[in-house]
Amino acid sequence: MSATIRDVARALGLHMSTVSRTFSAPHLVNSDTRRRVLAMAEQLGYRPNRAARALVTGRTHNLGLIVADIANPFFPPLVKAAEQQAMARDHHLFVADTDEDPLIEAELVQALAKQVDGILLCSPRMSNAQIDRLRADVPMVTINRRVPGLRAVVMDEAAGAKAAVEHLVGLGHRRLALLTGPRGSWTSGQIRRAAAATADRNGARLVVFGPNAPIADSGATRARQVCEDGATAVLAYNDVMAIGLIEGLDHLGVRVPADVSVVGFDDIPASRLIRPKLTTVANPTASAGRAAVDLLLQEADGALGAAELMLPTTLMIRDSTGRAAPPRVVRPTRIPRTLTSAEPKE
Amino acid sequence: MSATIRDVARALGLHMSTVSRTFSAPHLVNSDTRRRVLAMAEQLGYRPNRAARALVTGRTHNLGLIVADIANPFFPPLVKAAEQQAMARDHHLFVADTDEDPLIEAELVQALAKQVDGILLCSPRMSNAQIDRLRADVPMVTINRRVPGLRAVVMDEAAGAKAAVEHLVGLGHRRLALLTGPRGSWTSGQIRRAAAATADRNGARLVVFGPNAPIADSGATRARQVCEDGATAVLAYNDVMAIGLIEGLDHLGVRVPADVSVVGFDDIPASRLIRPKLTTVANPTASAGRAAVDLLLQEADGALGAAELMLPTTLMIRDSTGRAAPPRVVRPTRIPRTLTSAEPKE
DNA sequence: GTGAAAGCGCTAACAC
DNA sequence: GTGTTAGCGCTTTCAC
DSSP: OOOHHHHHHHHHTHHHHHOOOOOHHHHSHHHHHHHHHHHHHHHTTOOOOHHHHHHHHHHHOEEEEEETTTTTTTTTHHHHHHHHHHHTOOEEEEEEEEOHHHHHHHHHHHHHHHTEEEEEEEEEEEEHHHHHTTTTTTTEEESSSSHHHHHHHHOOOOHHHHHHHHHHHHTTTTTEEEEOOTOOOOOHHHHHHHHHHHHHHHOOOEEOOOOOOOSHHHHHHHHHHHHHTOOOOOSSSHHHHHHHHHHHHHHOOOOOOOOOOOEEEOOGGGGTTSSSSEEEEEEEEHHHHHHHHHHHHHHTTTOOOEEEEEOOOOOEEEESSSOOOOOOOOOOOSOOOOOOOOOOOO | OOOOOHHHHHHHOOOHHHHHHHHOOOGGGHHHHHHHHHHHHHTOOOOHHHHHHHHHSSOOEHHHHHHHTTTTHHHHHHHHHHHHHHHHHHOOEEEEOTTTTTHHHHHHHHHHTTTTTTEEEOOSSSOHHHHHHHTTTTEEEESSOOOOTSSSEOHHHHHHHHHHHHHHHHOOOOOOEEEETTTOOHHHHHHHHHHHHHHHHHHEEEEEEEOOOSSSHHHHHHHHHHHHTTTTEESSSSSHHHHHHOOOOOOHTOOOOTTTTEEEEEOOOOGGGGOOOEEEEEEEHHHHHHHHHHHHHHHHOOOOSEEEEEOOOOEEOOOSOOOOOOOOOOOOSSSSOOOOOOOOOO
């Protein structure tokens, strides 16, 4: 096994506690002693065992990050930013993936609780009550969700939805469709409410399709329904679904944006790759990841500070939105396979 | 603070060790006692503290996963699969990102060494010597890299490169270009050697441009050089670069595949989104992630088993490759901005 | 089948 | 400024 504090102490004829202090409170140790300890530690390859330290200090210097699906392109930039911020603040990060399952989510929080100083809940699918029960076990901060009593980092997707609907109405659209996100998504509710209110205020009608798994197939699957409904513009819960929708519409021979306009959320890199380039609400995910780590550390320290951080979103107008066409009836040329079908109401 | 083994024991008038055994060696405990302990643990919300357990058993039930860049779309499916496999085998996963920096990589290994049972090194950029030095600190398994003495999961990108070059030669291409990956990438070397050998064997010439940061801008930046060189087909180290290259060529007014054919590696989702759809060598990254966890746990257990797993790759022929056009001179219409420029040799 | 005791690597009073 | 001591939560001999 590798060297311990005791090995270093013995090699120097010092007591363990002096060596310990050299690492945990260097100013309390004679500068010459300190130098010798450091040198010997270096030579022996000694590194403090954080887990052992945690046992007595109560601080693990680890954080947990729980996301719904790492493979969803929305998350990697957030995970990366959180990891780097944690690192910069001398903490390591456990990353876990729930596959959109609230049960796994709750289990994960409990499993990690003892080995971390706090947990970042990213777009959690649990109920408020469940989250509230877990609060006793470990400090938590949510991202993309507001839970009473918890600090949170949220992105102003409501403002994004409002801007998107106004953009669409300005282009003459009067019948809009919204593809919502998965059951339990707080963001989806925010978008829905804001979109509905804005449509209402502008004399447009908003038809809601959902819940949907936040994957491309959901978009593809909904393409036909949206057309049959007669909507001339569609808001999708995220870019991945929006891209799936554009492909689904393409299969049906429906042109974007000539026949139907499409707006997504997130501004993932792929949204600039698809043709037409996707009009979308950009989310500052990296900033959110960094800010959430700061908030969590604050929480873990029992320090004061902001209870909530609201980050602005930006509507990126690109090529998937255009002037409204007169309503038309669609004759499907090819019906896309349904890989995932969700219940048709939320 | 939350309940400990001692609380449970006291509440039941038992000794700590009996409670301990209930969780770590249940068969050694009277089935009735066991039931009472479990019930009381449930009631008190007791959960074993893994860090404390690790201190005595030497097994943390944690693993580390170190990747070059989580935001690179190659990695998320691998991270996800590794995380789920680790979970399934009752281990948690630290995930860290090195930003392609070998120094950070080495530092990370040392920092995590004490809190994990092993580390997965994913496409490491360190030298063999550095990795070898770290072996003493913690069990490691590499992915996408062969290091003497370490177990590894590698994907047969050499076979992929060979298939790609043969495909290109079959289409009449005789002057090929290769955009290599970053310095320190083992995979890049494998691709290069296989591509060069295959070109050679087929009377074609392979010109090498590199090293390149594995990002889209590298591809965009190389577009002009590749054209000026006169190559009619290009192999890019990964899909992200290939996509950047296609966009760069587009800016130059060079048509893909009419003027220049492009092949990538990885088969990321975006490769099917870009037009023309990208011909690429698909890598089984999810399988690699799962297999690597198994190998690492084997290594940590000191168990026997495969020293190396070679996973097959598949050439996906799509729309970015076509028959060779006669060489032509390019008059740049617009020179793409250089965001990242790397040294022109490896 | 259960209890007693020692100790994993480290820190945190408290002496001196 | 350094040594002494106790103990964080747990497992693991060894008795009985």
